[in-house]
Amino acid sequence: MRRLVAETTLQPRQLVLPMFVADGLAEPREIGSMPGVYQHTLDSLRKAAGEAVTAGVGGLMLFGVPRPEDKDATGSLASDPDGILNRGLRALAEEVGDATVVMADTCLDEFTDHGHCGVLAADGSVDNDATLERYVEMALAQAEAGADLLGTSGMMDGQVGAIRAGLDAAGRIDTGILAYSAKYASAFYGPFREAVGSSLQGDRRTYQQDPANRREAIRELELDLAEGADIVMVKPAMSYLDILREVADRSIVPVAAYQISGEYAMITAAAERGWIDRRGAILESLVGIRRAGADLVLTYWATEASHWLS
Numbered sequence: 001m002r003r004l005v006a007e008t009t010l011q012p013r014q015l016v017l018p019m020f021v022a023d024g025l026a027e028p029r030e031i032g033s034m035p036g037v038y039q040h041t042l043d044s045l046r047k048a049a050g051e052a053v054t055a056g057v058g059g060l061m062l063f064g065v066p067r068p069e070d071k072d073a074t075g076s077l078a079s080d081p082d083g084i085l086n087r088g089l090r091a092l093a094e095e096v097g098d099a100t101v102v103m104a105d106t107c108l109d110e111f112t113d114h115g116h117c118g119v120l121a122a123d124g125s126v127d128n129d130a131t132l133e134r135y136v137e138m139a140l141a142q143a144e145a146g147a148d149l150l151g152t153s154g155m156m157d158g159q160v161g162a163i164r165a166g167l168d169a170a171g172r173i174d175t176g177i178l179a180y181s182a183k184y185a186s187a188f189y190g191p192f193r194e195a196v197g198s199s200l201q202g203d204r205r206t207y208q209q210d211p212a213n214r215r216e217a218i219r220e221l222e223l224d225l226a227e228g229a230d231i232v233m234v235k236p237a238m239s240y241l242d243i244l245r246e247v248a249d250r251s252i253v254p255v256a257a258y259q260i261s262g263e264y265a266m267i268t269a270a271a272e273r274g275w276i277d278r279r280g281a282i283l284e285s286l287v288g289i290r291r292a293g294a295d296l297v298l299t300y301w302a303t304e305a306s307h308w309l310s
């Protein structure tokens with residue numbers, strides 16, 4: 001009876017697996033703050049991607065982790081075809097073909113030595129418009145490497161429009177944009193810093209949104225739609241379900257939500273201590289995010305949950 005009348009579905013095709021590929025690793029390395037999640041070598045990345053595809057996931061979102069000594073002020077390696085992220089994207093595209101959607105993180109923070117999502121002005125603040133030029137260079141390299149969808153996670157003003165124009169001018173009309181429209185300055189990104197070896201000093205409050213605010217999420221949504229976003233995202237997920245609902249009610253394109261590193265770490269830690277039922281908590285969290293309005297959910301449990309669901 002419950003199955004007959006359930007309002008919300010949860011299916012593998014609605015789940016997207018975020019993955020990390022690191023330069024200079026001999027073996028995959030488990031991320032201490034995210035037990036069960038790995039920084040991959042190119043080989044182990046292919047293997048994990050193949051497993052995700054077999055499980056039926058809808059997409060893969062790739063982050064690159066360069067060697068610390070390869071980072072610089074402008075994040076040069078982000079747009080270099082031989083940078084680790086672009087090498088990883090080529091490996092993924094070759095491994096999975098059309099079986100799933102290959103997505104790339106189009107942001108500079110993993111590649112800059114200061115750890116910010118953009119390039120800095122003389123006074124140390126992030127230079128929005130100079131950063132847009134770098135994002136376009138990065139987007140073109142990622143499209144060339146085989147990414148189907150570009151995830152604009154840097155929260156610079158005008159990033160979707162600049163990247164769309166740059167892609168179109170280069171003939172990349174089929175490369176889509178997954179816009180991180182409402183991305184909040186969150187403490188729950190903490191474990192991700194270790195995942196990507198981030199060197200960030202300070203915080204991102206000058207370009208990510210204030211958790212206290214709802215209306216600016218709607219403003220960001222409308223700007224991103226006008227600039228050509230193909231999918232819009234709310235991030236984090238669980239502390240922002242009201243924002244997700246409102247974005248879903250207003251959006252004319254599919255809506256994604258990102259269940260981020262801190263959300264993964266909380267459930268993992270509580271389950272390790274025997275305080276909550278792991279599988280039950282994971283599935284409930286994913287159904288809740290879907291119920292709030294997400295068409296697709298980025299989650300580090302994408303492969304495992306897909307096995308449970310099929």
Ligand code: PBG
Nearest residue numbers: 107109153188189192260261262
């Ligand atoms: C920025 C980026 C971040 C995450 C995804 N993209 C970190 C940040 O904005 O500080 C966080 C994802 C997670 O915590 O799982 N490129």
